[in-house]
Amino acid sequence: MKGIEIMLKLKKIISLISTVVLISTMSACSSAKEKVNKKTITVGLITSVDAVPFIMADEKGYFKKHGLDVKLQMFKSAKDRDAAFQSGELDGVTADEVAVCLYRNSNFNVKITGSTDGDFMLVANKASNIKSMEDIKGKSAAISDKTVIEYTLDKMAEKNSIKPEDIKKELVPAIPARLEMLRNNKIDLALLPEPFSTLALKDGGVLLGNASKLGMFPAISAFTEKSINGKRKEIKEFYKAYDEAVQYINNTQISEYEDTVIKxxxxxxxxxxxxxxxKFRKNVLPSDDELKLVIDWTTKKGIIKKSLIPKDLVSDVAIK
Incomplete structure (x- = not known):
């Protein structure tokens, strides 16, 4: 009898060991499969305030929390960003509504997946004697033509009952050059994004208006249709992490993360x-009315030849 009992105990032990080994093997296979199926999202960011929530999501571990492998690449110019984007190195970018119209016009299938909170400020140099928007008629303004800068300036003028053609536009593509011209009194006005607008104001420039205060948010984030179709789940989770970063930023003293903002x-x-x-917003899509204004402007300027409608420019992949 003792022999039989020993044999039964051995069978139980062997059975238990086999079960543990099987579970461990299945778990290892499952982890390996998840690793193989994990898709990397690569996003190009322009160095600007819009980049802050994306970088914060990375630094605070929100992307990893959502099971994502995200690579963020920083660019100092739209030209370099576009070269990388169109060559297929990037899944998505921070850009603007005018740029997306240009992408679509050149058969580069990109769709807006969210709005960002980069702002544009119209600043007058301190020696210009310009005190308000009413004083800008006939004054010179440094811009980059056929871009979101010119679009925003035109709309800011129109919202203040000024015809865009009544402003003397001078083409200065490089933003740092616009700031220097403003500092050296070689131009009356400049429309600038952060941090250049803050630097201009620090030097004594006069703030005439903010695009955001006029309800204009032309800065966006976008992904290629190829990435939207192939990485749908990942893009949804990407924006969930973005929203968590926005919540953290809006509810935390800037001193806790100011070095990240500076970078x-x-x-x-x-x-x-x-x-x-x-005040950063959680991810939203631009309105159809806003996009129609951009489409109409780019068409009138002869920038685009294709007939576009707002739904051509957006994807609700991150909103549903």
Missing amino acids: AAGYPKDMKGKIILP
Whole structure:
């Protein structure tokens, strides 16, 4: 009898060991499969305030929390960003509504998946005697033509009952050059994104208006249709992580993460302690009315030849 009992105990032990080994093997196979199926999302960011929530999502581990492998690449110019985007190196980018119209016009299938909170400020140099928007008629303004900068300036003028053609537009594509011209009194006005607008104001420039305060949010994030179709789940989770980063930023003292802001937006280090961020919104899509204004403007300017409608420009992949 003792022999039989020993044999039964051995069988139970062997059975238990086999079960443990099987579970471990299945778990290892499952982890390996998840690793193989994990798709990397590569996103190109322009150095600006819009980049802050994306970089914060990475630094705070929100992307990893959502099971994502995200690679963020920083660019100092739209030209370099576009070269990488169109060559297939990037799944998505931070850009603007005018740029997306241009992409679509050249058969590069890109869709807006969210709005960002980069702002544009119209600043007058301190020697120009310009005190308000009413004074800009006939004044010179440094812009980059047929871009979101010219579009925003035109719309800001129109919202203040000024015809865009009544402003003397001078083509200065490089943003740092616009700032220097403003500082050296070689131009009356410049429309600038952050951090250049803050630097201009620090030098005594006069703030005439903000695009955001006029309800204009032309800055966006976008992905290629190829990425939207192939990485749908990942893109949804990407924006969930973005929203968590926005919540953190809006509810945390900037002193806790100011070094990240300086790196992401390109502020000089001596601005530490003086930076004021916008109230970031959780991810949203631009309205059809807003997109129609952009389409109409780009068509009137002869920038695009294709007939576009708002739904051509957006995907609700991150909103549903």
